Amino acid sequence: MSTSFYSGYITGSVDASVVVDFADAALLTPLLPENTELAPVEVAPPGKHPIYWSFNFHQKNVGTPIPGLFLNYSEFAFVIPSVRMIGGKGELFGYPVVLYLNSWLGILGGRIIWQLNKRHATCKVEEDLLRRSLRMETRLTGTFENDGSSAPAAGNTAFEKVKPWLNQPLLTVGWLGYRQSEFIMDFQNALIQPQQGEITTQHLLPGFSEQRIPFQSLRDDYTGGFSFQVPWKLMLPKRIG
Numbered sequence: 001m002s003t004s005f006y007s008g009y010i011t012g013s014v015d016a017s018v019v020v021d022f023a024d025a026a027l028l029t030p031l032l033p034e035n036t037e038l039a040p041v042e043v044a045p046p047g048k049h050p051i052y053w054s055f056n057f058h059q060k061n062v063g064t065p066i067p068g069l070f071l072n073y074s075e076f077a078f079v080i081p082s083v084r085m086i087g088g089k090g091e092l093f094g095y096p097v098v099l100y101l102n103s104w105l106g107i108l109g110g111r112i113i114w115q116l117n118k119r120h121a122t123c124k125v126e127e128d129l130l131r132r133s134l135r136m137e138t139r140l141t142g143t144f145e146n147d148g149s150s151a152p153a154a155g156n157t158a159f160e161k162v163k164p165w166l167n168q169p170l171l172t173v174g175w176l177g178y179r180q181s182e183f184i185m186d187f188q189n190a191l192i193q194p195q196q197g198e199i200t201t202q203h204l205l206p207g208f209s210e211q212r213i214p215f216q217s218l219r220d221d222y223t224g225g226f227s228f229q230v231p232w233k234l235m236l237p238k239r240i241g
Contacts, residue, residue, distance in 0.1 A: 003067045009235045010063035017055045017144045017227040020162045022048035027207035031097050033173040039084040055134045055142040073103035074123040076136050081165035093171035100136045115174035140201040147217040150193040158218045159192045179237040185230045195225040
């Protein structure tokens with residue numbers, strides 16, 4: 001008996017709220033692995049670089065190497081897109097600086113197989129029809145409120161602008177060296193729900209701790225919040241180059 005893992009990938013589905021923003025490049029550079037750098041982003045304001053905060057309220061039916069074993073958990077990821085290798089071929093990657101989740105098995109697999117910087121955190125989810133929040137204990141809280149009607153991802157001009165950042169391969173580094181993994185989210189039938197709200201951080205990352213960050217719903221200026229529910233596929237990692 002085999003699973004998709006032995007075909008080179010795992011699958012799952014995610015119900016996520018995401019906030020896209022620009023941050024000071026000087027704060028992001030120290031968070032990058034050695035031999036990598038921020039690639040120029042034409043639409044970024046001077047001295048800024050894009051980031052996204054991904055509050056994955058529900059990661060559902062996440063595959064594992066064990067046939068029949070699937071995981072369900074909540075997760076947060078802080079990602080810097082448009083990162084490249086110094087002296088490399090110019091490929092752009094999304095660098096997941098840190099991921100917090102409430103599944104020890106998810107952490108184990110993410111660290112050993114994908115070299116992702118996954119860490120454990122107690123999670124608290126509160127949600128109703130219009131408003132929801134995800135709290136990663138001692139780290140941060142994201143609070144989201146629907147702002148207007150949802151619309152198909154296809155043809156949503158504001159979403160189409162930030163979608164390439166979400167689709168960049170994930171860059172990881174560890175004892176097996178620098179590797180990349182394709183993280184493919186299927187937006188073909190997805191609805192994008194504009195959301196506004198606030199992120200409050202406690203002990204997160206240098207330059208991003210003890211902050212209150214209000215945000216508006218996703219706009220054409222590449223910033224803002226939104227939610228979606230999509231199936232995904234995560235390919236097994238491969239060496240860069």
